[in-house]
Amino acid sequence: MEIQAIKQRFGIIGNSTLLNRAIDIAAQVAPTDLSVLIAGESGTVKEVFPQIIHQLSTRKHQHFIAVNCGAIPEGTIDSELFGHEKGSFTGAYEKRKGYFEVADGGTIFLDEVAELPTATQVRLLRVLETGEFMKVGSSNVLKTDVRVVAASNVNIPEAMERGKFREDLYYRLSNVPIYVPPLRERKDDIHLLFRKFAADFAEKYRMPPLRLTPEAVRVLTNYYWPGNVRQLKNITEQISIMEKEKELDANALKKYLPGVSSPDLPVLFKKEATEEHFTDRELLYKFLFDMKKDLTELKKVVVDILEKEDNKSGQELSRSLLTKGLNSEIEEVQNKIHEVEIAPSSAQNDDIFHPSEVIEESLSLAAKEKELIEKALEKHQGKRKNAAKELGISERTLYRKIKEYNIRN
Numbered sequence: 001m002e003i004q005a006i007k008q009r010f011g012i013i014g015n016s017t018l019l020n021r022a023i024d025i026a027a028q029v030a031p032t033d034l035s036v037l038i039a040g041e042s043g044t045v046k047e048v049f050p051q052i053i054h055q056l057s058t059r060k061h062q063h064f065i066a067v068n069c070g071a072i073p074e075g076t077i078d079s080e081l082f083g084h085e086k087g088s089f090t091g092a093y094e095k096r097k098g099y100f101e102v103a104d105g106g107t108i109f110l111d112e113v114a115e116l117p118t119a120t121q122v123r124l125l126r127v128l129e130t131g132e133f134m135k136v137g138s139s140n141v142l143k144t145d146v147r148v149v150a151a152s153n154v155n156i157p158e159a160m161e162r163g164k165f166r167e168d169l170y171y172r173l174s175n176v177p178i179y180v181p182p183l184r185e186r187k188d189d190i191h192l193l194f195r196k197f198a199a200d201f202a203e204k205y206r207m208p209p210l211r212l213t214p215e216a217v218r219v220l221t222n223y224y225w226p227g228n229v230r231q232l233k234n235i236t237e238q239i240s241i242m243e244k245e246k247e248l249d250a251n252a253l254k255k256y257l258p259g260v261s262s263p264d265l266p267v268l269f270k271k272e273a274t275e276e277h278f279t280d281r282e283l284l285y286k287f288l289f290d291m292k293k294d295l296t297e298l299k300k301v302v303v304d305i306l307e308k309e310d311n312k313s314g315q316e317l318s319r320s321l322l323t324k325g326l327n328s329e330i331e332e333v334q335n336k337i338h339e340v341e342i343a344p345s346s347a348q349n350d351d352i353f354h355p356s357e358v359i360e361e362s363l364s365l366a367a368k369e370k371e372l373i374e375k376a377l378e379k380h381q382g383k384r385k386n387a388a389k390e391l392g393i394s395e396r397t398l399y400r401k402i403k404e405y406n407i408r409n
Contacts, residue, residue, distance in 0.1 A: 109150075
């Protein structure tokens with residue numbers, strides 16, 4: 001069957017080379033009984049490809065069962081897949097068939113296959129290699145003829161390195177791998193998908209369809225789309241309902257794109273390549289500066305307590321926080337910032353956010369301490385005993401601080 005005919009039959013929208021390649025592979029492998037592993041990010045609509053494979057195969061008149069492996073508790077996954085005998089575990093009041101027995105002659109789609117427990121992976125491997133399995137609580141070997149199509153949005157080779165996924169099962173599942181590209185790798189399809197979704201929601205809610213200005217189209221296609229097609233569809237529906245004006249400009253569109261219009265998010269994109277997402281180095285910058293800002297605010301609160309609190313125990317607690325905890329925390333964050341500043345970066349660009357443009361307040365605790373001592377001495381007209389009591393420290397400590405900071409008294 002031609003690729004265009006497959007798209008029309010299964011409602012696939014897009015003309016990118018990577019998407020067409022994925023459809024072509026699915027169509028070619030469908031008549032065989034080879035296992036297929038579909039890789040792709042969440043929201044890329046991977047679930048349509050098992051349907052293509054099943055409907056274009058000789059098994060199309062038999063059962064097609066889709067199983068979300070990540071949604072089934074670990075304690076019941078074996079029973080769901082392979083069935084169980086009566087009394088095999090608490091709650092097993094009667095004999096039950098599993099999916100592999102029910103789907104005999106058909107196709108099983110194992111979505112999020114990387115979530116399977118290790119013991120279940122062993123059982124699955126045996127089914128793939130011999131077509132044999134045993135129900136939970138049974139010693140009888142059963143046979144099944146099932147085509148297995150699996151999918152995952154995680155990097156399975158990385159999971160294998162961590163010991164979370166069996167290497168032999170991976171190679172058995174991926175007889176034929178299919179890669180479903182994310183939206184950012186098929187940008188020419190984004191506006192096409194938006195128009196389709198807008199038309200569908202216009203018909204559903206009986207309203208004029210959305211339209212985008214050329215500048216809004218550029219914003220739409222350059223956005224990162226971490227949720228892919230699913231996110232695009234949800235945002236299109238949201239805009240269709242919320243916006244009275246059906247022609248959207250760039251500013252109106254940005255309000256619905258997470259991270260684009262947020263006032264708290266620094267501009268880390270390059271002006272000439274706004275479609276690029278944050279680099280690890282830039283995200284680390286933001287995290288460190290946010291932490292430093294929070295510590296600065298906390299320091300202000302402690303200082304206010306120290307200046308206004310009349311209770312001595314409260315003063316001592318504030319003093320301890322100021323001179324020990326905050327001092328070490330702020331110094332540690334500052335050191336991390338220096339490490340990031342001197343670290344080599346592949347993205348040297350003047351448009352990247354710089355720390356000196358954000359943090360201007362002095363973080364000198366010594367200066368603040370000196371200022372507080374001077375205020376206390378001024379308030380008590382130079383009487384060190386009263387000033388020390390006000391600060392919550394001993395006269396001896398106050399005398400040492402006066403000499404250390406060269407305070408005239």
